Amino acid sequence: MTGIITKLEDTITARRGASADSSYVASLFANGRAKIAQKIGEEATETVIAAMSGDKEELTKEAADLLFHLLILLADGGVTFDEVLAELERREGVSGHDEKAARGIK
Numbered sequence: 178m179t180g181i182i183t184k185l186e187d188t189i190t191a192r193r194g195a196s197a198d199s200s201y202v203a204s205l206f207a208n209g210r211a212k213i214a215q216k217i218g219e220e221a222t223e224t225v226i227a228a229m230s231g232d233k234e235e236l237t238k239e240a241a242d243l244l245f246h247l248l249i250l251l252a253d254g255g256v257t258f259d260e261v262l263a264e265l266e267r268r269e270g271v272s273g274h275d276e277k278a279a280r281g282i283k
């Protein structure tokens with residue numbers, strides 16, 4: 178299931194320093210973290226709009242866009258998707274309320 182994530186992570190890493198003219202990923206890296214973060218905001222908004230419209234196909238496509246751009250932001254920040262999954266596994270079985278309390282969130 179996550180094989181495509183690993184492949185995308187490898188592709189994203191390989192695009193670092195590639196020509197921004199020929200690669201969308203390289204163009205995002207070239208424009209910097211703020212631009213990548215901005216794309217996350219846009220894709221998140223589009224995902225929310227798709228969810229609210231009730232269009233499952235559109236929601237699937239927008240969620241894929243969001244996840245793709247999140248992988249780029251994670252790569253830029255030096256975090257792997259495996260590390261995100263490990264954090265989710267760490268929380269497994271912990272109540273959401275307890276998790277918030279552990280982080281000092283009321």
Ligand SMILES: N=c1c2ncn([C@@H]3O[C@H](COP(=O)(O)OP(=O)(O)OP(=O)(O)O)[C@@H](O)[C@H]3O)c2ncn1[C@@H]1O[C@H](COP(=O)(O)O)[C@@H](O)[C@H]1O
Pocket residue numbers: 188192199200201202203219241242245
């Ligand atoms: N999975 C994706 C993928 N999903 C979405 N996108 C691009 O993400 C962009 C989505 O942004 P928008 O919807 O806002 O469209 P846009 O208006 O064209 O974007 P902006 O000009 O505003 O940045 C589009 O340009 C899509 O083509 C992707 N681009 C690349 N990939 C993967 O990344 C690989 C490497 O791509 P390159 O870096 O282009 O070689 C590809 O082989 C694919 O596997």
